[in-house]
Amino acid sequence: SDVSNDAFALARDAADALRARTSIDSFDVALVMGSGWVPAADALGDPVTEVPVTDLPGFAPPAVEGHAGKIRVVECGGHRTLVFLGRTHLYEGRGPAAVVHGVRTAVAAGARTIVLTNAAGGLRPEHQRVGDPVLISDHLNLSGANPMTGASFLDLTEAYSGRLRALAKEVDPSLPEGVYAALRGPTYETPAEVRMLRTLGADIVGMSTVLETVAAREGGADVLGISLVTNIAAGLSDEPLDHEEVLEAGRASAGRMGALLRTVLSKL
Numbered sequence: 001s002d003v004s005n006d007a008f009a010l011a012r013d014a015a016d017a018l019r020a021r022t023s024i025d026s027f028d029v030a031l032v033m034g035s036g037w038v039p040a041a042d043a044l045g046d047p048v049t050e051v052p053v054t055d056l057p058g059f060a061p062p063a064v065e066g067h068a069g070k071i072r073v074v075e076c077g078g079h080r081t082l083v084f085l086g087r088t089h090l091y092e093g094r095g096p097a098a099v100v101h102g103v104r105t106a107v108a109a110g111a112r113t114i115v116l117t118n119a120a121g122g123l124r125p126e127h128q129r130v131g132d133p134v135l136i137s138d139h140l141n142l143s144g145a146n147p148m149t150g151a152s153f154l155d156l157t158e159a160y161s162g163r164l165r166a167l168a169k170e171v172d173p174s175l176p177e178g179v180y181a182a183l184r185g186p187t188y189e190t191p192a193e194v195r196m197l198r199t200l201g202a203d204i205v206g207m208s209t210v211l212e213t214v215a216a217r218e219g220g221a222d223v224l225g226i227s228l229v230t231n232i233a234a235g236l237s238d239e240p241l242d243h244e245e246v247l248e249a250g251r252a253s254a255g256r257m258g259a260l261l262r263t264v265l266s267k268l
């Protein structure tokens, strides 16, 4: 359709603008740093350049604290790497195409490996600790949206690359895997929703990532997804949940998450 053609043309324009700004013709890897992950970006190497997203076609300024709205270029593990410091969320109301524009831009700029990070609530506190990472093995897209339009179909049996997960577990054999459920947000879950998600087989819950995974797979890239458990899901603990708690857990784990990402990239 015209709408999806426009979205892909916009991503190609953004990739061309990125090439012009960085004098780099093609990138290998892109990382999207979610809530709480931005402080981990410094471990990936000194910035070669930083481009404010609003300098590129199709990007909106960041709406949420903890999302810096810049694309950092680093050389990490021998790969030309794009680091998105922040993302657009579905709950911002700009639609699914805006949510996946960064991933489509990275794919148009050559990236074949997309690392998606996020903050998530833990649905299995008996097995999870705040501050621990979880490898995303699969997802439940309960966001009500999909970035693909028109009558084309996409197999998602390996949405999250088994090869990349095995590689991450070489780096840290203690890394657990889990199913990530995405809701649209911006409300955190009710206690009844938390019970529903546990019954559905989800291990962690958040408000991002799944649409970007679909867009990356549609573009033929492999996806590694890593959640940082920043809190126990609302209703499973006695304390009310707020965004500051999510950001604080990210700051506390930045060193460990940065080292994990850097080591994984060095093995790619």
Ligand code: HPA
Binding pocket: 119, 120, 121, 122, 188, 189, 205, 206, 207, 230, 231, 232, 233, 234, 241, 246
């Ligand atoms: N629920 C949804 N999204 C989140 C959470 C949560 O508990 N924590 C961080 N992002």
